[in-house]
Amino acid sequence: MAICSVGPYGHPSGKIGNVVFYMLNGQPICRLVGKPGKPTTKQLGNRQAMAVTMGLVGPMADFINVSLKLEAEGTLKNSHNLAVSYIKKQALTGEYPNIKVDYSKVILSRGSLDAVKDLKISKGENGLNLSWDNSLSANGASDDLVMVLVNHPSKKRASTYLNAARRADGSCFIALSEEWMLNEQMEVYLCLRSSNEKSISDSVYAGNLNGVADSQAEKAKKAHFTTMKARFDQVSLAYQKQMEGESIPEGKAFRHLEREYRMLKEKLKHLPGKPS
Structure with missing residues (x-):
């Protein structure tokens, strides 16, 4: 961040290229536009x-x-x-x-x-x-x-x-x-x-x-969630059966099953359409 001194034409305001100019507490400020990271849940x-x-x-x-x-x-x-x-x-x-x-x-x-x-x-x-x-x-x-x-x-x-x-x-x-x-x-x-x-x-x-009806977008989200939940239940059952053995399973098929199980489990936490 840098402080811009007012020039003969005044200070710029807005975005020029990858630099943003604005006023902060009475001072003209310019800063580079950063690359946004992965958004948080908040x-x-x-x-x-x-x-x-x-x-x-x-x-x-x-x-x-x-x-x-x-x-x-x-x-x-x-x-x-x-x-x-x-x-x-x-x-x-x-x-x-x-x-x-x-x-x-x-x-x-x-x-x-x-x-x-x-x-x-x-x-x-x-x-x-x-x-x-x-x-x-x-x-x-x-x-x-x-x-x-x-x-x-x-x-x-x-x-x-x-x-x-x-x-x-x-x-x-x-x-x-x-x-x-x-x-x-x-x-x-x-x-x-x-x-x-x-x-x-x-x-x-x-x-x-006339009550509260689901919008088309909400209906689509619920349908997608139901499909994903059904797949997770299927994968979860197969995964749990594999884990009930005396030793941890090995092999490419099990690693693929475990990866899909964890991916679906995490995805369902924030997937729109979950029943309230």
Whole structure:
């Protein structure tokens, strides 16, 4: 690492060849890009956590650009940064390689406006029925706007309704235009925004509809794990029988069997698709 003095054209920023230039505590720094080694389990876990988070946040952009706008104002962060931070830190569950989203802990807005209470949700013939307690408190107004987000995880899509109703209405109907929407997994969230757009409430998780279905990727991972586990069981049985003898077996066939046994055993420890 070296410290770059500022030249007549200022100091560079970014990557040039295999050298990276950046600011660190007010000083311009440059360093060589090292060759990445084999990632640790912790690094792999962090990568999967980020991938799961980004997969969830991406389709929600239209909603969070409004729901987290006020919190992001006056800071160096934007709505996307805040959503990623909240979800990655608080709404993920499980360990690598089986990190998933706990949808009940997803945060899509934070603010001082009173959130709705006694929120209920049900599936209708062509959409969703939502209802809530429409009585007012000291920090709520009858004309507060109801924002609803319906997330469709299996399709990697989200439906956004920024003006679904008003607080005083006490209920609203969310029409779902496509038939598959009513039959696929749905995770529903709601928050309130003041009519002057100067305050917002914490988001509220309305609940899940149609249960949690495995994605195509998860199904493929489980099928692959099942195949590998079946092969390991077969190899393990043959290996144990060989080891039950009075002396350690020798020969090329046994060495191949032992090598495959150890390889499969180690691989199954971190193979995605393991039953939870």
